[in-house]
Amino acid sequence: MSTVLNDALTHDALARLSAANRAFAAAYPGDPIDRQPVHTVYGGAQLFSHDIAAKLGAAGLKGLAEYAPDFCTFARAIALAGAEKLPGLAGERAQLEARLAADPGAVRKAEPAAWLAHTVYERVLEKMKREPIEDFRIDFEDGYGNRPDTEEDGHAIADAEQVALGMEKGTLPPFLGIRIKPFTEELRARGIRTLDLFLTTLLRRTGGTLPANFVVTLPNVTIPEQVETLVALFELLERQHQLAPGTLRCEIMVETTQSVIGPDGTVPLRRLVAAAQGRCVGAHLGVYDYTASCNVTALYQAPGHPACAFARHVMQVALAGTGVAISDGAVTIMPVAPHRAPEGGTLTDAQVQANRKAVHGAWKQHYDEVRRALREAYYQGWDLHPGQLPTRHAAVVAFFLEGRDEAAERLERFVAKAAQATLLGNVFDDAATGQGLLNFFLRGISCGALTEAEALSTGLTLEELRGRSFVKILKGRRGQA
Numbered sequence: 360m361s362t363v364l365n366d367a368l369t370h371d372a373l374a375r376l377s378a379a380n381r382a383f384a385a386a387y388p389g390d391p392i393d394r395q396p397v398h399t400v401y402g403g404a405q406l407f408s409h410d411i412a413a414k415l416g417a418a419g420l421k422g423l424a425e426y427a428p429d430f431c432t433f434a435r436a437i438a439l440a441g442a443e444k445l446p447g448l449a450g451e452r453a454q455l456e457a458r459l460a461a462d463p464g465a466v467r468k469a470e471p472a473a474w475l476a477h478t479v480y481e482r483v484l485e486k487m488k489r490e491p492i493e494d495f496r497i498d499f500e501d502g503y504g505n506r507p508d509t510e511e512d513g514h515a516i517a518d519a520e521q522v523a524l525g526m527e528k529g530t531l532p533p534f535l536g537i538r539i540k541p542f543t544e545e546l547r548a549r550g551i552r553t554l555d556l557f558l559t560t561l562l563r564r565t566g567g568t569l570p571a572n573f574v575v576t577l578p579n580v581t582i583p584e585q586v587e588t589l590v591a592l593f594e595l596l597e598r599q600h601q602l603a604p605g606t607l608r609c610e611i612m613v614e615t616t617q618s619v620i621g622p623d624g625t626v627p628l629r630r631l632v633a634a635a636q637g638r639c640v641g642a643h644l645g646v647y648d649y650t651a652s653c654n655v656t657a658l659y660q661a662p663g664h665p666a667c668a669f670a671r672h673v674m675q676v677a678l679a680g681t682g683v684a685i686s687d688g689a690v691t692i693m694p695v696a697p698h699r700a701p702e703g704g705t706l707t708d709a710q711v712q713a714n715r716k717a718v719h720g721a722w723k724q725h726y727d728e729v730r731r732a733l734r735e736a737y738y739q740g741w742d743l744h745p746g747q748l749p750t751r752h753a754a755v756v757a758f759f760l761e762g763r764d765e766a767a768e769r770l771e772r773f774v775a776k777a778a779q780a781t782l783l784g785n786v787f788d789d790a791a792t793g794q795g796l797l798n799f800f801l802r803g804i805s806c807g808a809l810t811e812a813e814a815l816s817t818g819l820t821l822e823e824l825r826g827r828s829f830v831k832i833l834k835g836r837r838g839q840a
Contacts, residue, residue, distance in 0.1 A: 365448055365658045367746050369729075369757070374555070377791075384604075386681070386682035387439065387679075387681060387741035388680070388681070388682050389394030389680055389682065389791070389794075390679075390680065390682065390684075390794075390798070391682050391684070392570050392635045392794070392798070392801070392806045392827040392828055393827075394492035394533075394801075395802070396493035396534045396686050396739055397493055397740075397755050397806045398492075398493060398494060398740055398741065398742045398751050399494040399496050399534075399536075399643070399739065399740075399741055399742070399750065400492050400494065400495050400496070400499075400741075400742045400743070400748075401496045401498045401502050401503060401538070401689070401741060401742075402415075402495065402496070402497065402498060403498055403502040403503045404498055404499045404503045404511075404514045404515070404518055404658040405503060405514055406519055406668075407514075407518045408419060408521050409522065409525030409528060409530050409531065410523040410525070410528075410530045411492075411495060412427075412490075412491060412495060412530065412531070412532045413491075413530065414485050415491060415492060415697060415745040415748065416488070416491025416492065416745070416748065417430060418745035418746075419487055419491060419745040419746060419747075420484075420487050420488070420491075420746035420749075421488070421743065422667060422694065422718065422749070423483075423599075423749045426694075426714075426715055426718045426719065426722075427719075427722075427749075429452060429480075430445075430476050430477045430479070430480030430481070430669065431445040431446060431447065431452055431476065431477070433479075433480050433483075433749075433753070434472075434476035434479070434480070435473075436718075436719040436722050436723060437723055437726040437750060437753060437754075438723060438726075439472070439475060439476050439479065439746060439757060440472060440475070440761075441472020441473070441475070442472065442476060443474060444472060444473075445472065445476060446837045454664045455473055455477075456477070456649065459473070459474065459477050459817075461680065463477075463478075464554060466801040467521050467705060469572060471475055471572035471666075475757065475761070476758060478756075478758065478760060479753050479756045480755050481751070482756045482807060482808065483749055483752045483753050483756060484778055485807065486752045486753065486756075486806075486807045487748060487749065490532070490533070490573070490588065490807070491745075491748050491752075491803070491808070492531055492748070493533055493534055493806065494532060494533070494535070494536070494572075494739075495531075495532050495535055495536075495539050496506045496536050496537065496576055497512065497518050497522075497535075497536070497537045497538070498537075498538045499514075499515070499537065499538060499539050499540060499550075499553050500538050500539070500540055500541070500578050501578075502538075502743075502837075508549070508552075511549065511552075511553060511593075512552070512556055514695070515553045515556040515557040515560070515727055516556055516557070516560045517556070518537075518557060519556070519557045519559075519560035519561035520564060521560075522535070522561055522570060523561055523565050524728070525570070526565060526568070526570055528813050530659070531570055531571075533571060533572060534571075534572040534574075535570045535571075535572065535573055535574075535577055536574035536575060537553075537554070537557055537575055537576070538575075538576035538577075538578060539551075539553050539554050539575065539576070539577065539578075539601065540553065540578070541577065541578045541579035541585070542577065542580075542585040542588055542589065543579065547588070550577075552789070553558065554575060554592065554596075555592075555596070558596055558600070558607075559596075559599075559600070561685065562602075563656065563809055567600055567601060567602065568672065569602075569606065569607075572618055573574060573607075573608070574608050574609060574610050574640060574641065574825060575589070575607065575608070575609045575824065576594075576609070576611075576612060576643070577589050577609055577610070577611055577612065577687070578610060578612040578614060578645065578671055578672075579614045579645070580611040580612060580613070580614075580618060580631055581615055581617050581618055581650065582631075583630050583633070583634035585625075586609070586631055586632075586634035586635050586639070586676075587634045589609055589635075590634070590635055590636055590638060593607040593609075593638065599691070602668075604638065605638065607638065608639070608640050609635055609638055609639055609640070610639065610640060610641035610643055611631055611632070611635070611641075611643075612640050612642075612643050612644075612645050613628070613642055613643065613644050613645065613670060613674060614644075614648035614649050614652070615648065615652045616649070616652045616653060617652075617670075618631070619670050619673050619674075621680075626673060626677050627640065628673070628674060628677040628678060628790035629678075629681075632678065632681065632683055639683055640682075640683065640684060641683060641684045641685070641686060642674055642678060642683055642684075642685050642686070643681040643685075643741070644667065644670055644674065644685075644686065644687055644688045645688055646660065646661070646662050646664075646667055646687075646688030646689060647689075647691070649666065649667065649670055649688075650666050650667060653666045655815055661690070661691075661728075662690060662728050662731075662732070662740075663686050663731065664727060666807045667688070671685075671687065671735065671737060672735075673764050675736065676735075684739065685688070685737060685739070685824055686737070686739040686740060686741070687737040687739065687741070688740065688741055688744050689733045689740070689741035689742065690724060690725045690747070691743065692720075692721045692724050692725070693721060693743070693746060693747070694718045694721035694722050694725070694742045694746035694750075695717070695718070695721070695744070695746065696713075696714035696715075696717060696718055697710075697713060697714065697717050698710040698713060698714050712809045714735045718746070721746070722746075722749070723750070725747050725750045726750040726753060728740075729751055729754035729755070730751065730754050730757070730758060731798050733754065733755070733758045739745075740803060741813075752806075752807075754810075755806055755808050756807075756808040758808070759799070759802070759803035759808035760808065760809070763803070763809060763813060763816075764800065764816075766796060766799045766800070766817075767814075767816045769795070770797065770799075770800070770817045770818075771816075771817050771818040771821075773792065773793050773796055773820075774793065774820070774829075774832065774833075774836075775818070776818065793829035793832075793833075794828070794829040794830075796829075797819075797824075797827075797828075797829045797832075799828055800814040800817065801824070804824070811824060819832065823835065
């Protein structure tokens, strides 16, 4: 250290720098390595039952069987790459399926489009049977509407009983939550009452246990005081029901322009998250309320609108590295057939074709929006209808399968270089990039798009993959040297 510098001033400056560095690290702990669901399915509270995931999965499978009973039809409906070259005749398709069953590797090499279409379809079917819904939100807001207090009280209690039953039977999805009404002047009392009734009933029924990954979604958040009030309510409920402090967690919804740019011209999202005092785990974009607040007419309100693109990127930049997961909104064009057969009758050929065209068109739109979101690094979105489940999972599977080989090669090279630098005592400080590559496989495996065996092409072991941490991988390899 130079003798020209005053030791006291240097010490003070370094102390301030250390304090600032620690504060920055606390504010940006990095993205969580825990599982993030690929979607949140919103359903009206009046319709909730403990086995809702299985019911919606069965409905989605029924629609898939009716409008895409084979992998070639489904691939063409969503326009997978090369789908136009897939066989249209049943005999030719049967021959292709036999070859895929006998030697999928050979087909992948010779006809990658056929292998991709078949693999996507098979993994979608498996996912729909095993875990059609990853995250479900019991909705007391848009999907429920404004009802008499006695009616909403009844649904809050009944839904809590159903959640408790689902915990007993093991029928709940891996992530679950409740969306209450916003804390505006008009609706705050109703939102507070619903949450109190729901949680009090549930915790009494379960002996003080919440379902795994439970979260409360607060819609239409515009000011930090709304989040602060929710936290105060959480603290009261935790004391009342003897829950550990911090047990209850929340998500906030970004649904207005004021949530993106505040009255002082700054981005208020960090202040909204900070108001949750570490309890906020997610921020969801409400596409239709947000575009309405931008004066976009109903005809053009959609996730792909430029206004939504701006909001998504602001959310991404403001919350990157904070540990708060971000989620895209919903596609409201439902894959629903316009014609139904009369009782005891049948549809005409024209009606059958119209139904098929409508469902395939909605599938394609939903698939394209999910793929767009994935390209933009939005790995979670909303679904509103069982017919959207096949295309949600298809988009996710295709995204990970198409990127698997390149990501595996990059991660293998990256781990080798990073481990070598660490072993030789060189500086290696780009662990975030390594974790990002690792997260590609962790996300793919957790949702069923990739298998653990496929991820081993990275050169990692199963133990290293399941550890979910790039830093731990490097430390482990350094210890083995």
